[in-house]
Amino acid sequence: MAETDHAELEEKMLDILEEVCGDDEVRARRDEDLFALGLLDSMGAIELLVDIEDVFGVCIAPTEVERDEMNTVNLIIHQVEIRL
Amino acid sequence: MTFYADPSFFALLALAVAGAAFLGLREKPLARYGMAASVVFLACLFCKDLPGLIAAAGFVVVAVLSMRWVLAAPRSNLRFAVAFALTLLPLVSAKAGAVFDQNLLGFMGVSYLTFKALQVMFEVRDGVIKECGLFDYLYFLLFFPVFTSGPIDRSRRFAEDARAVRSRDEYAGLLARGILLVLVGLVYTFVVAAWLHRFYVPATWGSGPFLTELAAQVQTAYVYGLYLFFDFAGYSLMAMGASYCFGIRTPRNFRAPFASLDIKDFWNRWNITLSFWLRDFVFMRFSRLALKKRWFASRLTTACWGFVFDMALMGAWHGLTADYLLYGLFHGLLLAGTEVFQKKSKFYKKHKNNPAFKALSWFVTLQLVMFGFALFSGQITMLVKGAFHG
Numbered sequence: 001m002a003e004t005d006h007a008e009l010e011e012k013m014l015d016i017l018e019e020v021c022g023d024d025e026v027r028a029r030r031d032e033d034l035f036a037l038g039l040l041d042s043m044g045a046i047e048l049l050v051d052i053e054d055v056f057g058v059c060i061a062p063t064e065v066e067r068d069e070m071n072t073v074n075l076i077i078h079q080v081e082i083r084l
Numbered sequence: 085m086t087f088y089a090d091p092s093f094f095a096l097l098a099l100a101v102a103g104a105a106f107l108g109l110r111e112k113p114l115a116r117y118g119m120a121a122s123v124v125f126l127a128c129l130f131c132k133d134l135p136g137l138i139a140a141a142g143f144v145v146v147a148v149l150s151m152r153w154v155l156a157a158p159r160s161n162l163r164f165a166v167a168f169a170l171t172l173l174p175l176v177s178a179k180a181g182a183v184f185d186q187n188l189l190g191f192m193g194v195s196y197l198t199f200k201a202l203q204v205m206f207e208v209r210d211g212v213i214k215e216c217g218l219f220d221y222l223y224f225l226l227f228f229p230v231f232t233s234g235p236i237d238r239s240r241r242f243a244e245d246a247r248a249v250r251s252r253d254e255y256a257g258l259l260a261r262g263i264l265l266v267l268v269g270l271v272y273t274f275v276v277a278a279w280l281h282r283f284y285v286p287a288t289w290g291s292g293p294f295l296t297e298l299a300a301q302v303q304t305a306y307v308y309g310l311y312l313f314f315d316f317a318g319y320s321l322m323a324m325g326a327s328y329c330f331g332i333r334t335p336r337n338f339r340a341p342f343a344s345l346d347i348k349d350f351w352n353r354w355n356i357t358l359s360f361w362l363r364d365f366v367f368m369r370f371s372r373l374a375l376k377k378r379w380f381a382s383r384l385t386t387a388c389w390g391f392v393f394d395m396a397l398m399g400a401w402h403g404l405t406a407d408y409l410l411y412g413l414f415h416g417l418l419l420a421g422t423e424v425f426q427k428k429s430k431f432y433k434k435h436k437n438n439p440a441f442k443a444l445s446w447f448v449t450l451q452l453v454m455f456g457f458a459l460f461s462g463q464i465t466m467l468v469k470g471a472f473h474g
Binding site for chain 2 (some may be wrong): 022030038042043045046047049050051061063064
């Protein structure tokens with residue numbers, strides 16, 4: 001059951017990230033710094049937080065998580081998962 | 085006493101750092117000593133400025149009380165609005181008063197105290213800060229190395245450093261880096277910037293050939309831009325270095341700004357702590373509200389308005405004068421233009437990693453940055469006025 005939940009969350013998050021970053025590379029490069037790759041910037045980060053709140057009801061404040069704890073696909077998924 | 089300028093400041097700093105080194109190298113906590121040193125330094129700063137001292141003390145009392153009041157009920161819109169207005173009032177009154185040569189509630193360091201107090205207020209409101217001890221908060225606000233002109237630290241990071249009791253080796257490393265940073269800062273400010281300032285001779289557009297006059301104006305802008313960098317970066321390095329000696333790793337304020345490849349990159353490298361403060365507490369909050377309330381048709385439009393608002397505020401904070409407001413607006417529009425270009429242009433997406441494109445982008449960025457400084461220094465308005473009045 002927990003496995004399915006995780007897979008479902010991951011799929012939804014990948015859809016959101018693909019939309020926000022405008023690039024399907026996010027699916028392949030799960031552990032790379034999205035800011036360094038130029039796929040995410042401040043506006044992207046805000047879009048991401050707003051989408052996460054809309055889809056999962058999880059509210060993360062702009063300065064709640066340090067950037068280096070939420071800058072890769074896997075870290076972003078982790079930050080949402082621990083708040084669900 | 086003027087911080088980082090008067091010889092007496094540096095003499096007192098050397099004494100204070102010696103005391104910190106004595107404690108730190110014996111693995112003793114430094115926070116109470118740092119607080120006592122800050123009180124002494126602030127007493128010297130305000131010794132001939134009683135109205136300033138009263139305004140600063142009043143600010144601190146209001147900041148502490150309003151923070152506690154919001155902390156007791158973070159979700160209350162009324163509490164947040166009242167506390168926010170009270171905290172912002174002295175800075176706004178100082179900036180508005182300056183237009184009429186009046187000082188209402190302003191005092192030395194009002195900007196930086198306001199930035200720090202508002203950061204805590206926003207994060208209390210967000211539920212990110214759930215407790216904030218009186219000593220931690222006062223030490224964060226009053227920490228003397230960054231009191232008058234930043235860099236702007238963040239309270240949670242600051243408190244972690246303030247509470248840390250470091251091993252002898254770890255503290256010795258910080259102390260050595262701190263002293264080195266102060267020395268490099270001294271060279272930046274009192275050698276390089278002072279030398280550059282000698283060549284800064286702004287002049288009106290002369291009667292020579294167009295290209296000669298243009299070259300002279302470009303030279304003035306470059307000299308001013310470089311002077312500004314070495315002066316401000318030098319100060320920031322000294323403030324960072326002095327903080328390190330007290331075990332506080334104040335963040336850096338500059339990272340090779342003239343190597344920026346585009347304007348967004350520039351604001352990640354120039355006056356970083358102010359730029360990131362505005363990003364986190366103005367741009368991101370404005371954009372989040374605008375996205376949620378669907379104020380604009382697209383996300384790109386939201387970002388553009390966010391940039392213009394963010395930078396216009398930055399300009400206004402420097403002062404409510406035409407030069408500063410134009411400087412803010414110029415950077416806001418540049419950031420918005422860059423955002424549109426990078427999101428929409430197929431040419432950009434195709435060539436962004438091409439070395440020739442990067443070199444061109446660096447060159448264009450540098451010229452725009454220098455033009456911005458020419459707005460900031462008043463050079464452009466002087467030229468425009470000269471053109472109208474002949």
